[in-house]
Amino acid sequence: MKVFMVTDMEGVAGVVSFTQQSYPDGKYYEQAKLLETAEVNAAVEGLLDAGVTDILVWDGHGAGGIHFETLHPAAKLLHGRPSPPWSRLNEVIARYDVVVMVGQHAMAGVMTGNQNHTQNSQTIDYYKLNGRLIGEIGQIALYFGAFGLPLIFLSGELDACREAEALVTGITTVAVKEGLGRGSAISLSAPEARRLIRAGIRAAVEKQRRDPIPPLVWPGPYVLEKRFFHTDSADTAANQPGVERVDSQTVRLHGNDVRDVIYR
Numbered sequence: 194m195k196v197f198m199v200t201d202m203e204g205v206a207g208v209v210s211f212t213q214q215s216y217p218d219g220k221y222y223e224q225a226k227l228l229e230t231a232e233v234n235a236a237v238e239g240l241l242d243a244g245v246t247d248i249l250v251w252d253g254h255g256a257g258g259i260h261f262e263t264l265h266p267a268a269k270l271l272h273g274r275p276s277p278p279w280s281r282l283n284e285v286i287a288r289y290d291v292v293v294m295v296g297q298h299a300m301a302g303v304m305t306g307n308q309n310h311t312q313n314s315q316t317i318d319y320y321k322l323n324g325r326l327i328g329e330i331g332q333i334a335l336y337f338g339a340f341g342l343p344l345i346f347l348s349g350e351l352d353a354c355r356e357a358e359a360l361v362t363g364i365t366t367v368a369v370k371e372g373l374g375r376g377s378a379i380s381l382s383a384p385e386a387r388r389l390i391r392a393g394i395r396a397a398v399e400k401q402r403r404d405p406i407p408p409l410v411w412p413g414p415y416v417l418e419k420r421f422f423h424t425d426s427a428d429t430a431a432n433q434p435g436v437e438r439v440d441s442q443t444v445r446l447h448g449n450d451v452r453d454v455i456y457r
């Protein structure tokens with residue numbers, strides 16, 4: 194089994210603040226990268242425990258969340274901004290069998306979700322796909338699902354785990370903190386978070402071998418509705434060809450392939 198690991202920072206135990214930790218000008222940003230990388234390494238250890246040797250870590254946090262020097266030697270790192278063109282990234286995704294997520298946060302608007310947001314924490318009110326609210330977990334599950342990769346494991350904040358479970362029946366999740374609000378949470382200790390991630394991802398791989406979860410595919414055609422906090426963001430989005438302006442803050446994108454709409 195070849196594993197593609199999508200990583201983020203806001204769902205890592207101990208990383209509780211956008212301004213102090215998750216934003217690149219945060220006072221404790223470098224320390225937060227170490228916390229994230231240690232959780233990623235715990236996931237890599239768990240994969241190795243399960244006999245997985247081909248592991249690609251995608252640094253999915255805005256300005257980068259992986260501390261390169263301390264990344265586990267068994268992992269390769271896909272990183273850099275801007276992200277590669279989808280055409281090139283798609284070739285890489287197609288080499289893998291399953292997708293897993295580490296360090297994940299809930300979608301924008303989840304009341305208790307620590308650092309809840311969807312893509313851009315300063316501009317996006319919500320995304321709805323075919324009328325259903327989705328966040329970054331849904332985006333990954335559906336995009337990778339279109340390539341035949343099931344999402345089999347997620348670690349992060351408790352609301353993110355609930356969000357993943359609502360999307361993917363049978364997914365294994367590990368909650369490393371319980372959000373109390375957008376800026377507060379109860380975190381497990383770092384060693385305990387890492388212990389649970391290592392054991393959880395191993396169990397997810399073993400379960401996938403016994404009783405496979407299918408890739409997540411919703412029936413098309415697809416309508417992605419994006420609502421922004423401010424009208425200028427909607428103005429910019431509406432300037433792309435084929436984008437429908439719904440109201441002053443909302444646009445809709447249409448497509449027959451989910452991959453054509455979900456990251457536009």
Ligand SMILES: [Zn+2]
Nearest residue numbers: 201202254255
């Ligand atoms: Zn992030």
